[in-house]
Amino acid sequence: MSSDASSVTYSDIQAAAARLDDVVHRTPVMTSSTVNDRVGAEVFFKCENFQKTGAFKLRGGYNAIAQLSPAAKERGVLTYSSGNHAQAIALAGRLHGVDATIVMPENAPQVKLDATRGYGAEIIPYDPETTTREALGQNIAEDRGLTLIPPYDHPHVVAGQGTVGDELFDEVGDLDALLVCCGGGGLLSGCAIAARQHAPNCTVVGVEPDAGDDATRSFQSGTLQTVENPDTVADGARTPYLGDVTFPLVLEHVDDMVTVSDATLVQAMHVLWERMKIVVEPTGALGTAALLQGAVSFPGQRIGVVISGGNVDLGRANTLFEEHGLI
Incomplete structure (x- = not known):
């Protein structure tokens, strides 16, 4: 596979969207006045937890x-x-x-x-x-x-994931910032490519759990970093490293990377469950966690947040909430 940052382009995302028409759900974009008030911004949640199979994949x-x-x-x-x-x-x-x-x-x-x-x-x-x-x-x-067919390090996979961002911008228009969870970088890089097409000045931020910060370290150093079996509740972000396809794309199209603690992640997950009445898995709450904990701040601006999935065992979710004193 090519390691060139041009290995996936917006035209590839458009072609993927055509293949996916009538196959995947065009998932809803939701808002929360509670979240807006809390962060002082207008936030749009792209809810891939409502996708077939319960996630964007x-x-x-x-x-x-x-x-x-x-x-x-x-x-x-x-x-x-x-x-x-x-x-x-x-x-x-x-x-x-x-x-x-x-x-x-x-x-x-x-x-x-x-x-x-x-x-x-x-x-x-x-x-x-x-x-x-x-x-x-x-x-x-x-x-x-x-x-x-690897889970993220494949140009056709990246192009398909980029349709998430494409749909979000189609529905809500220009955004000042876009927060996307990051495991292996397929969703992040695809959405970043879409953002560059729709809103060139949009600040694209990838979010990882603290324990699985390989992409953040890779982004900051410009050299591929790894992590081995990170101990985090965000099982979808336990990937060991970015790939030959995704790493150059992240370097080219993403503006920043941040990390959040597992405790903050569970708290954000609870907010989404309790205030928005939507079932979100820990990985799916990464972008929300970064916003709520103040890892990023865009006061008075329009912010897109990708909720990547909702495949969580309900018993496990209740245990997490109990352990963190949320129920």
């Missing part, structure tokens, strides 16, 4: 499988994922009649394991303490002749 997964050759579709696909990309590839594979094999950590949320199996995929579990998912996935793909 179907966009990139479907866009990638759609462009495979008939022979590759016949052989099948493989990915590795803690859950949301797993579900996306499983469903996209089913929609295309393509067999999907998913390498998933043994400690993945049960709700994500169950949903992935429900879409008909084969799950291969692994111990994240002793196994590197990228190496395991690559070996299995080569042994079985499967096409590997």
Whole structure:
């Protein structure tokens, strides 16, 4: 894959949007007067927790499988994922009649394991303490002749994820700032490309958990940094590093990176549940957490926040809220 920052362009996002038409939901944009008052700005939440499979990942997964050759579709696909990309590839594979094999950590949320199996995929579990998912996935793909579709480091995946930002700007118009959660950088880089097209002066900020700050350190140093099995409630942001595709795109199109604590993340998740009445998983609340804790501040401005997903075990969510004294 190309490491050139031009490996994905806005025209690729437009082409992805055409492929995804009538396949994915055009998810709602919601507002909260409580949040607006608290941060002194006008905030627009792009709610991908209402997307099919419960997260934005179907966009990139479907866009990638759609462009495979008939022979590759016949052989099948493989990915590795803690859950949301797993579900996306499983469903996209089913929609295309393509067999999907998913390498998933043994400690993945049960709700994500169950949903992935429900879409008909084969799950291969692994111990994240002793196994590197990228190496395991690559070996299995080569042994079985499967096409590997990684969760973020693929131009077709990035282009599909960029349709999230494209829809947001189409609906609300110009924005002064855009906050996007960051794991491997697929959603962040895709949305940043869309932002550059719609609002060149928009400040695009990626948000990570403190424990999984590899992208922030990479952005600040200009050199790829890694993190190993970060201990964070944001399971979708436990990725070890940005990729050959996403790292140059983040450097080119993103303006800043910040991190938030797990405690702040759970508090933001609780605000979204209680005040907006929407189910959001920890990773999905990263952008909201940065705004509410003051990691970023845009007083009096128009701010877009991407809520990436809502796949959270309800029992686990209640435990988190109890542990942080929120219920």
